[in-house]
Amino acid sequence: MPDTWTVLGEIPNCDTCNQVPPAKAYADARFRGTTWAYVCTTCFHDHGCTLGLGRGQELLTTPPDAPTTA
DSSP states (O other): OOOEEESSSSOOOOSSSSSOOOOOOEEEEETTTTTTEEOHHHHHHHOOOOOOOOOOOOESSSOOOOOHHH
């Protein structure tokens, strides 16, 4: 579903954790009310984030393959 992912030229670092080296973000997600941040997979799950319109988008460097029809 296109509202669950977005394509970026470069994946940013996670905005919420203090890993060294910084973890790459998995998603741009909403948490803690209406705050949005780039979050790694660990922070995504720890903060109870989800993907979908108005909730979050997975960050990709290339678009997924288009679905095939039989």
